[in-house]
Amino acid sequence: MADVALRKVVKRYDDVEAVRGIDLDIADHEFIVLVGPSGCGKSTTLRMIAGLEDISDGDIMIGGDVVNDVPPKDRDIAMVFQNYALYPHMTVAENMSFGLRLKHYPKAEIKARVTEAARLLDITDLIDRKPKQLSGGQRQRVAMGRAIVRNPKVFLFDEPLSNLDAKLRVQMRIEIKKVHQKVRTTTVYVTHDQVEAMTLADRVVVMNKGRIEQIGTPNELYHKPATRFVAGFIGSPAMNFIPCRLEDSGGKLNIRLTDRISFPLPPARAGRYNALPRTDKLLLGVRPEHLTESNAHLEPGVETFDTVLDVTEPMGMETLVYFGLDGTPVCGRVNPNAGAKDGAPMRLAMDLNNMHLLNEETGVVL
Amino acid sequence: MADVVVEHGRVARTASARKRTGLHNALKRKSTVAFFLTLPLILLIALFVLYPALFSIHLATLNKSMQKFVGFGNFTFLFKRETFWMVVKQSCIFAVTAVFFKALIGFIVAHFVHNIPAKGQRKWRGMLLVPWVIPPAMSTLAWLWLFDPSYSAFNYTLSFFGIGPINWLGDAAWARFSVILVNVWYGAPFFLIMYLAALKSVPDQLYEAAAIDGANWWQKIWFITLPMMRNIIAITTLFSLIVTFANFDIVRILTSGGPLDQTQIFATYAFRVGIESNDIPLGASVSLFMVPILAVAAIFILRDVNKRGNES
Numbered sequence: 288m289a290d291v292a293l294r295k296v297v298k299r300y301d302d303v304e305a306v307r308g309i310d311l312d313i314a315d316h317e318f319i320v321l322v323g324p325s326g327c328g329k330s331t332t333l334r335m336i337a338g339l340e341d342i343s344d345g346d347i348m349i350g351g352d353v354v355n356d357v358p359p360k361d362r363d364i365a366m367v368f369q370n371y372a373l374y375p376h377m378t379v380a381e382n383m384s385f386g387l388r389l390k391h392y393p394k395a396e397i398k399a400r401v402t403e404a405a406r407l408l409d410i411t412d413l414i415d416r417k418p419k420q421l422s423g424g425q426r427q428r429v430a431m432g433r434a435i436v437r438n439p440k441v442f443l444f445d446e447p448l449s450n451l452d453a454k455l456r457v458q459m460r461i462e463i464k465k466v467h468q469k470v471r472t473t474t475v476y477v478t479h480d481q482v483e484a485m486t487l488a489d490r491v492v493v494m495n496k497g498r499i500e501q502i503g504t505p506n507e508l509y510h511k512p513a514t515r516f517v518a519g520f521i522g523s524p525a526m527n528f529i530p531c532r533l534e535d536s537g538g539k540l541n542i543r544l545t546d547r548i549s550f551p552l553p554p555a556r557a558g559r560y561n562a563l564p565r566t567d568k569l570l571l572g573v574r575p576e577h578l579t580e581s582n583a584h585l586e587p588g589v590e591t592f593d594t595v596l597d598v599t600e601p602m603g604m605e606t607l608v609y610f611g612l613d614g615t616p617v618c619g620r621v622n623p624n625a626g627a628k629d630g631a632p633m634r635l636a637m638d639l640n641n642m643h644l645l646n647e648e649t650g651v652v653l
Numbered sequence: 654m655a656d657v658v659v660e661h662g663r664v665a666r667t668a669s670a671r672k673r674t675g676l677h678n679a680l681k682r683k684s685t686v687a688f689f690l691t692l693p694l695i696l697l698i699a700l701f702v703l704y705p706a707l708f709s710i711h712l713a714t715l716n717k718s719m720q721k722f723v724g725f726g727n728f729t730f731l732f733k734r735e736t737f738w739m740v741v742k743q744s745c746i747f748a749v750t751a752v753f754f755k756a757l758i759g760f761i762v763a764h765f766v767h768n769i770p771a772k773g774q775r776k777w778r779g780m781l782l783v784p785w786v787i788p789p790a791m792s793t794l795a796w797l798w799l800f801d802p803s804y805s806a807f808n809y810t811l812s813f814f815g816i817g818p819i820n821w822l823g824d825a826a827w828a829r830f831s832v833i834l835v836n837v838w839y840g841a842p843f844f845l846i847m848y849l850a851a852l853k854s855v856p857d858q859l860y861e862a863a864a865i866d867g868a869n870w871w872q873k874i875w876f877i878t879l880p881m882m883r884n885i886i887a888i889t890t891l892f893s894l895i896v897t898f899a900n901f902d903i904v905r906i907l908t909s910g911g912p913l914d915q916t917q918i919f920a921t922y923a924f925r926v927g928i929e930s931n932d933i934p935l936g937a938s939v940s941l942f943m944v945p946i947l948a949v950a951a952i953f954i955l956r957d958v959n960k961r962g963n964e965s
């Protein structure tokens with residue numbers, strides 16, 4: 288096991304820069320998830336760590352050694368691919384032991400390691416089957432088994448759950464987490480699914496357009512996003528961004544959303560935003576769960592307003608409500624028993640204690 | 654009266670409706686449609702393959718003047734002749750050696766072409782296919798000139814190294830080498846194109862997984878490429894074996910089976926005894942002798958293909 292470090296890593300394809308100088312330190316035993324939309328450079332970064340792509344600039348270090356020119360086979364890494372990449376002509380056992388056989392490990396040790404990995408992943412009964420005879424989830428386990436038996440310094444996962452159905456994805460997500468808890472190998476995991484990123488990672492790296500937007504624990508990213516991209520990418524349904532401006536009224540700092548909706552900011556927030564110029568183009572960032580039905584006992588910092596709902600989406604445990612504020616679509620989450628109906632008026636409450644204020648032009652969270 | 658007419662009409666309508674439903678149902682069945690769609694080909698095969706095959710079996714049982722039924726007489730006559738057994742041996746050596754080298758060269762060149770960037774690949778593929786698309790009778794004439802003992806390009810070139818002149822087509826060993834060489838030159842592009850298609854169908858991620866597992870280039874070929882291409886290799890080999898075994902034009906143009914029948918193979922020998930020596934039944938018997946040999950090869954190769962097909 289080892290730590291991994293990326294220093295100003297760049298990947299260029301002709302004139303296009305897919306990865307634009309990223310710096311990242313991954314500690315030993317850590318589970319890091321690279322997340323971002325398609326084409327953000329996350330898979331390219333992973334493939335550069337694996338040695339499957341050359342680095343145009345910068346350094347990659349595994350266990351303190353620069354591995355820029357080290358071929359994949361000598362990096363002591365294991366990778367799980369999106370489509371599993373199992374050798375179709377080999378049995379499960381042969382697939383898992385392939386790397387060890389190439390390195391001429393003693394037969395007894397190979398058998399012991401394969402048996403142990405199969406037990407860990409609960410695929411002992413499948414050991415003599417060919418990949419075609421396995422389901423998607425079983426293939427994914429075998430692919431993980433192939434990585435585990437080699438006991439590498441680093442595990443690399445390239446969107447391993449993308450080909451599975453929703454239910455199996457949840458199940459395998461838990462399996463991956465369990466396996467990591469047992470083997471504790473440093474792991475770099477790439478996904479475009481923010482739920483996977485949030486549930487699996489010790490730390491999440493949010494990437495966009497070849498750059499790192501923010502690195503942090505899942506909670507940090509959710510509650511303290513650094514940019515509009517991170518705020519909008521993490522969380523489902525996504526955070527609402529409502530154009531707003533700051534106003535001084537009666538000695539208090541207010542936030543005005545529309546001509547008729549203006550709220551006084553809670554003291555903590557008012558202190559933080561007081562120094563901001565009043566003319567700035569600003570966005571109020573508020574997550575749907577902080578826009579709920581109004582009730583009799585409002586906490587300090589929670590303000591109410593009346594609106595007419597456009598659409599409601601009953602989800603069972605909650606109902607999503609959609610409405611407009613001066614043409615900006617907004618989503619809220621209300622109790623299913625709150626009586627939300629399509630086209631009906633409703634009084635909603637906004638929790639300003641959990642609000643974010645963003646610069647509309649730079650996208651930076653203030 | 655009017656009632657009867659109505660009844661009649663109803664009965665007639667019901668009968669025609671039933672008939673229509675029967676035909677409709679039959680056409681709905683996939684197997685029936687498939688049969689009708691393949692019928693033209695079945696008829697063509699029956700006319701141009703089955704009929705001549707059965708007719709040659711019939712011919713092989715007649716005497717030289719084709720007047721009398723002699724049963725297996727032609728075969729027993731052939732079995733006693735040393736030349737015939739030499740032809741069997743030569744055909745086997747010719748086919749197996751040529752197919753082996755065609756497959757080997759096709760495999761190696763396919764790898765090179767596969768690794769050429771997509772932009773320039775089409776040009777190379779086109780050029781490398783040239784030997785296969787020129788009618789072999791034409792290209793073999795060019796080879797005939799190249800092999801000429803006195804003023805050929807080969808002997809002229811070799812003379813600079815103090816070698817030769819080599820009697821390419823007059824010496825038995827060199828003549829065998831020459832016919833195999835031309836056959837390999839002509840047939841290797843077929844293997845190349847089949848292997849190239851097979852190589853393209855192997856997912857890149859398998860090679861990446863193997864690279865991470867620690868495989869070098871040779872181990873990738875041995876453990877990934879070859880097993881993934883096994884079925885294509887088997888079928889291509891069988892197909893080429895059949896075509897090479899039945900080869901006629903290259904040997905006929907280059908050596909006519911000479912010197913002293915030492916490059917004679919089944920097709921040219923059948924032509925020699927059947928057409929040139931005017932013993933058509935004996936010629937038919939020679940050509941029929943290819944069937945059991947090829948059948949054995951086909952059974953072995955296809956059985957293996959089936960087995961692997963079921964496994965995967």
